[in-house]
Amino acid sequence: MNYLELMKERHSVRQYKDISISKEDAQKLKEKIEEVNKKSGLDFKLVLNDKFAFGGLLPKYGSFRNANNYIICAGDKVPDFEEKYGYYGEELVIYAQSLGLNTCWVGATVSKKVVKLKMKPSETLGCVIAIGYGEN
Numbered sequence: 001m002n003y004l005e006l007m008k009e010r011h012s013v014r015q016y017k018d019i020s021i022s023k024e025d026a027q028k029l030k031e032k033i034e035e036v037n038k039k040s041g042l043d044f045k046l047v048l049n050d051k052f053a054f055g056g057l058l059p060k061y062g063s064f065r066n067a068n069n070y071i072i073c074a075g076d077k078v079p080d081f082e083e084k085y086g087y088y089g090e091e092l093v094i095y096a097q098s099l100g101l102n103t104c105w106v107g108a109t110v111s112k113k114v115v116k117l118k119m120k121p122s123e124t125l126g127c128v129i130a131i132g133y134g135e136n
């Protein structure tokens with residue numbers, strides 16, 4: 001499938017199957033993230049099997065289920081940080097789509113406390129991208 005078809009196919013998914021991302025897909029995602037980090041200077045990070053970031057008392061915006069995997073969009077607070085993580089994050093969500101994985105950008109309905117524990121203290125958190133095999 002080409003890039004344009006992947007873009008058309010992709011839509012936000014908030015309900016995921018209760019299964020782990022396969023070792024093969026996780027490895028491919030890690031390699032892609034490494035490539036994107038190199039060219040962007042950002043620090044995207046894949047977190048797998050974390051039940052805490054989307055748990056707890058969060059605002060009722062969206063309704064996530066089995067969102068146990070996510071990509072942290074983080075980096076140094078450069079002037080164009082938001083534009084950069086949005087641009088390169090889109091590259092990641094389209095790549096995920098090509099692997100048969102679904103995604104959703106999440107800025108509000110995630111525990112920033114939990115996410116920040118997985119980041120370097122000096123870095124800024126943009127948002128996260130929930131990722132997994134979608135129910136819908």
Ligand SMILES: Cc1cc2nc3c(=O)[nH]c(=O)nc-3n(C[C@H](O)[C@H](O)[C@H](O)COP(=O)(O)O)c2cc1C
Pocket residue numbers: 010011012014061062063104105106107108109110127
């Ligand atoms: C920066 C950013 C932050 C977002 N934060 C949330 C969020 O906290 N919770 C949520 O359910 N969706 C969130 N979204 C997802 C949007 O609501 C979603 O993009 C919108 O529903 C459009 O859906 P589509 O991706 O299928 O076009 C966010 C999207 C962006 C770009």
